[in-house]
Structure formats: structure tokens, C-alpha cells
Amino acid sequence: MKRFAVITLFAMALATVFSTGDSKAATSLTGAGSTWVYPLVAKWSAEYQKLTGTEINYQSIGSGGGIAQIKAGTVAFGASDMPLKPEDLKAAGLIQFPTAVAGAAMGYNIPGVKPGELILSGPVVADIYLGKIKKWNDPALTKLNPDLKLPDMAITVVHRSDGSGTTFTFTDYLCKVSPEWKEKIGENTSVAWPTGVGGKGSEGVASYVQRIPGSIGYVEYAYLLETHEAYSRMINSDGKVVSPSLKGFQDAAGHVDFTKAQDFYVILTDKPGPETWPISGCTWQILRKNAPKETNMEVMKFFDWGFEHGQNMAESIAFGPLPPSTVQAIKNYWKTELGYGL
Amino acid sequence: MRSVLARRHVVDVVSKILMGAATAIGVFFLFWIIWTTLHFGISGMHWDLFTKDTPPPGTNAFGLRNAFVGSLILLALSLIIGVPVGLMGGTWLAEYGFHSRTANAVRFINDIMLSAPSIEIGLFAYAIVVAPTGHFSAFAGSVALAVLMIPIIVRTTDEMLSLVAGDMREAAIALGAPTWVVITKVTWKAARAGILTGVLIGLARITGETAPLLFTALNNQFFSADLFHPIANLPVVIFQFALSPYANWQQMAWAAAFITVMFVLVLSLVARWFLGKVQVPK
């Protein structure tokens, strides 16, 4: 009997130790969503934790997942590269604000073709992903790359298997450059891909492209920088051949005015300009209006810190910081939408 | 007559070669898998794995501490939930139900649950813990793992208790002990090696299970011992890291796989050793 009592007391003590959670000195928040923004949030949160002790636990499960989780209220913030339309935000009681500007590039694995040598155009990429162009030495490709020796190899298309804002940005671009794509497939975080292999997250796509000879995949640029994979140049809407770069993304952003867009709903693909990168995009954070005030305040503090102090970190992985006018507009937006702000 | 004999002989020799080849194939794949796990796993081992937490992508750091601790917490909690239920269930079968129709029905159902796909149990735990509470948690993960472990413990407890000689029980009853004392102080004690074997086999089964944790405990890049929120764990970390293009993450995935395999092997060996100590009735 005595032993039983001792064990029960011990178990209760253990239980109290383990379930304290938020009563520790450090606060901890969970966010989830876009793999596009994961490198940035990961860098920022590691630094933020050192400075303030607050832990921002970010799960990169894809924009679709981020949207689902924040709607369900299971996370403090959801990250998505597909902006929600103002009517959807209102209906679900959510608000969204942009974080940074970046771009997706086409990674490839073609034996004998070095990084940056391959040139692609929007319509050609659409045809590859539609399954109409099946081999690397197809005339459409050799026309764009007269100096390259493209092998007689099957193209393995790699796309995302999970719900992804990168997919949204990519398919939005394809809709703009290919009427057939727009009609048959459309744009969203997850589409009915006519062909190809599905990788989980941008990491998964980059990983498959690394492994499968003859493959091509769309990946957020920061991942390609990390893994030193080959990525192609593209012909932008001005007809110029451009490489993905921070300047290319920021040039695209220069053509939109965040402060005038309702709920910051902007699209950055296929913008004009001599050095603009065609597959540029933004990434947003989504908050619940009726989440506890402390939670939303912590999230706002974190991103505000990122806007003020995290710009160098962002630029080092080719994430373009938002202009100061946009940051101010975001802060005003918080105040007006939530009723409280920083 | 001779030709029939010769044909039968040829068939026999050929079939023996094929059987040998089949066995060789099985053993070959085993060695291949174990060898690659050892090779990549050991080369991915670092002291940092045990002292630092999982690093963000793009750095060259190593660390798995939060995943180790998280997995141990999940295993411990599963034991706390699963062992009592399994032990009592097996005890009921052996000591109260015997071979009644109800007891045999329970054994049948239990055997079906033994081979339940772990993803099914994961969905179940999602439906009864995550969906109502509204968030992922270590607790939900442990529930899923416990449900996977219980059928094994029920079955081994049932079998091991049945092996205990009747004279021990009768001696205890003759001394005036009530039923529950007989069971706990005599029968359980006599069968403790076998029951422990069942627990160890159950533990080995749930170590490395990933699918149920994907919908319940999720993952956590920071160190956390909070039971009511997502917690880091080895299998989901392996899943995430293996599918990534980062070299250090892939190395850590192999190291984690290596440690998981070693853990399961040690558990199995210890279980087998205990099984050897089980007293079989004469």
C-alpha cells in the first residue's frame, strides 16, 4: 500500500513537471506552412531565440498546410506563398501580411550541362510540365539553346506532392504564359499534374532533382543556393535572358504597390522590366483575429524584429526585404484589423 | 523408369539450389541494408548529436538532442499507457476468461489488432485526441503508440501466464490468499520474465514507427518536454531530413536511423535473453 502511494505521488510529480509548458521562462510559439519561407524563418527564429529566449517552432509542411492549420487554430501563425483573397480572409476571420520577396527557379540535372547554361522560356516550361515536350533534345529546347549539346534523354518532371505556395506561384506564371495550361490545369497550391514525380516540400523537389538524371523541378531559389544545384536562366516578359537574383526579385516587386493592395494581395509573376525575374513571388503570414492577444502580440513582435534587424540575414539567402513604406503599412494594418498593435 | 528417377533427382537438385538462392537473396538484402545503415550511420555520428538540438537548414551544424529526448518521452508515456492496459487485458484472458467464448473472441480480435497498419492507428489517434483538442501533442502520439503496443503485451501476457504451473496458484489459495493477491504476488511474479519479454517486444515494435506520429506528435525543431504540444522525435526527423537536399541533414538522418536500428536490436536481444529464462512446465 505504501509503495503504491509513493509511486502515485511520484507519477503526479512527473506529470506536473512535464505539463508546465508555457509556465517556463521562455515562451514558445508554433507556426507552420510554406517551405518557400522556411529558410528565412529558420534563420530569423534561431537568432531571435538567442536574443529574447522566445522559441518560434516552425514546421515547413507546405502553404496548404499552413492555411489549414491557422484556420483550425492549431498554430499561432500560418505561412503561405499564396495570398488569400480578401473575401476568404474575412470569411475565416484571418488577416495576412507579407514577409519578404523571393523567387523560384528551375533546377535541372542534365549530364554534361553546367549550372546556368540552360535557357528556358515560359511557354516551353509549360509544355514540359504538360508532358508535351518529353526529351531534352526536343527542337523547342534546342532552339533556345543552340550552343548546348542536349542529350537524347527523357525529361523527368518533378513537382510538389504537398500543398504548396511555390506551386501556386509557379502555376500562376504558367497560366500567364500558356493559355493551354490555364485552360487545362489552372493555378493553386495543389493541381492535377499531368505527369511527373512528386517531392515533399521544396527540399523534396530539390532532392529528387539532385538524384534523378534528366530531371527538372521548380524550387525556391534559396534551396538551390544551399545545395549548389544547377538552375536555368529564363526569358522574361521583356524577352531578355535573366538569371535568378535578389535584384531580379526586387525589380518584380518594384512594379506593385503593397500599400495600395487590400490585405496586401499582390502577384509578382511575369512582371515587366529588363532584369525582372519572371517567377518572383511574395510570402505572407496569416494570423487569426480571435487568437489570444498575447499570442498575436508575440508573433507581431517576432516579425517586426525580422523587418527591423533581419534584413542582412534575409539578403544573404536572396530574400528581398520589404520597403519601409510597406513595413509601416503592415504595422498600421495590425492596429486597424486587430484593434491592438505594437 | 530410369528417366523418371533421373528427372525427379534433377527436380530435387534444382529446387534445392533455388531454395538456397532464395535464402541467399533474403540474407543478401539484410546485409546490404544493415551494412549501409552502419556505414552511413557511423560516419554521420558526432558528439554534437547528443548535446545540440536539430539545426535549421543551410547551416553546417549537427544535433539531435531534442529528437532523442522527445522519442524517449514518447516511449515512456506509451509504456505508462500501454503496459497497464495490456497487462490487465492479458491477465483477464489467462486468469478469468480462460477458454470461454468471450475470451476466445477477445483473443481473435487482439490478433487482428496485432497486424493493424500503423497509419490506421495514427488516424484513430488523430480522430480521438488531436481533432477534439485542436492541436497536435506528444500525448496523442503516445496514445497511438500505446494502441500499437497493447495487442503484443496482451498476447504475451496471456501466453506466459497460462504457462505458470497450477500448483503455485493452488498453494497460495490454500494459504488463504484472495484472488488478486494470488495473481499479482504469485502468478505475475512467476511469469515476470515472459511478461517483460512482451513489453520489450512491444517497445521494439513502436520504436521507429513514423506514420502514426505524423498526424499526432508532429515535430518540433526546439527542445521541448511539453506533453500537450508537438514534440521532436527521431522517426519524423529522419523523414524530414532524408528527403532534404542538405548534406548535414542527410548525414544526421542516417545517424538517427543507425541509432534506431541499434536500439531495436538491443531490445530484441534482451527480449530473447529473457525469453530463455521463462520456466516452461515439465
Added chain:
Amino acid sequence: MNGTDAAVRTEMGPVSEEPKSSDRPWRLSGDFLFHKAAVFGAFLAAAALFATVIAITYDSWTSIQTFGVWRFIKSSEWNPVTQTFGAFPFIIGTLVSSAIAMVLGVPISFGIAVFIAEIAPAWIKRPVAGAIELLAAIPSIVYGLWGLLVFAPVFANAEPWINDKFGAIPGIGLLFQGPPMGIGMLTAGIVLAIMVLPYISSIMRDVFLVVPSSLRESAYAMGATTWEVAWNIILPYTRSAVIGGIFLGLGRALGETMAVTFVIGNSNVLSASLLMPGATIPSVLANEFTEATTKLYLSSLIYLGLILIAVTLVVRFLAVLLIRHLGRHEGAST
């Protein structure tokens, strides 16, 4: 007094029918509580089966109401954009990958079981048996890891050969055409086959050893070869348990998640060729569950899980039935 009565009673019946002892009420409550706890434990263990089915049906109700049963099973459209969902590609993927696993795994398991039971000399028996059982101890995520990072690149070198040799055959050649990705339906089937080997072969081996030696020895005495004894005596005798073992392996292959998710290529499009990527119900659940953006999407995913459970329940039920059938009728040694 009390004790002799009890000793007499144990000869006659189960301990649980102990008389209610009138002199020590606290003991009665100890017995009562313990008994109830034991019943509760057994109840939980058995109820888990039904609870699983009920809970998952409940969560898939939205999707069942929207798509019905037949339409959902027959539809090939899995489109989160238009919110139309259909299970057909995943059902086919699950069945095909498991079928490959069975076609490859069952003969090899049979060979292993006969080898260990009949052919191998004593000094090889135990280590080989131990080695095969070790295959079962390896967690499925390690299979996935090995499959993707080690086996797939090697297999990608074999695939052009398969494409050329088998792909050229008219008719079934369609099954073997495709770029050498290394991953895909065939790779998933092969990895699954390796995974089910220990389960099927150990059940086969156990029941082979249970065959009465008188049967075997009399066959050998008449001059039968090892193969003839295995094929004509042992196998028919253990037939139901062997089939049960195969069903057990099938159940395992149908529900396997991690190993398949790594190597199947995650394509929701039905493809004729085994060299192309595909998807199974467990792999699509693992990939898309945490990101279902709408209630219908989540419910449809869980609906897929329900279909999987229905299929595996039937398979596992038959497996347990068949394996126990042998034990009861043909005289198991335990």
C-alpha cells in the same frame, strides 16, 4: 477452513469463482477492483478495433455524403482546386504495389522456409533463421531511407535494361516502359517484398516444423526427394496456415506507409507502366494529411483511410482465421 474449501474448489473450477468471503470485506473489494480492472483492460484491447473503425467513419462522413461510395471508388480525379476527390488511383496503387510484393515475396519466403526447415544443416539453421527475423526488426523508415538513397540509384541503372528487354514485348511491354528514375511502382513493390519476407517465411517455417515427423519420415522412407516431400506432403498439410501467413504479409504490404512514401514517386496520375511513379493510400495520407485546406479535403483523405482499413480488416481477419484453423484441427504442438 477457508483454505481447504478453496483448495477443493480449484480442482473444480476457475479461481475467479471464489466464494464471497464474509469475514474480510476489504479483501472482497480488492478482488472486485482487480477483476473489474482486468475486464476493463481486456475490453479496451478488444474495443480498440471497433473504436478505430467508428472514429474513422465518423471523420470521413462529410466526404461519404458528398461523393457516395461507388463514385468515390471509381473516380480518378483527385483535384484540391475543384474540390473533387476520387480514390481510384490510390486503390490501384495500393493493390499493384502489394501484388508485386506478393508475387516476388511469396516464392522467396517459401524457399527460405523450406530451406531452413528441411534442407539446411543444423549449423546454418539458427543463424540464417535469426538473420531473416532481423529483417522484421528493421523499422520501416530505415527501409524507406535505404530504398531511396541506396537502392533506387542502383535500380536506376537496371531500369534501362528492363525498359529495353521487357518494354519491347507487345502487350505487357506497356508495364515496363519509362525513364530510369530508380523510384516508382516497381521499386516500391520490391522494397515491400523484402519487408514481408520475414513475416511470411517465419509463419511458413513455424508450421512446417509442426508437421508430424511420422508423415515426413514415412515419405522419405518411401524414397521421396526433399522437394517432393515439401511440395506434396508438407505444403498441403499446412495449406491453411500458409495461406494465412500470405494474407498476413499482404495485410502488412497494404498498410505500409514510410517505405512506400520514400520510393513510390508520389504521382496521383494512374500510369500503365510499373517503372513510373504512383501513389498508394498510405503514401498520399502521409504526404497530404497535414495540408488539407478544407474540411472536405481532410474528410476525403480520412475516407481513403477508411477504405484501406476495410480492405486490411478483411485480409487480417482471414489471416488470423486460417492460421488458427491449422492450430486447432491439425494438432499444434503448443
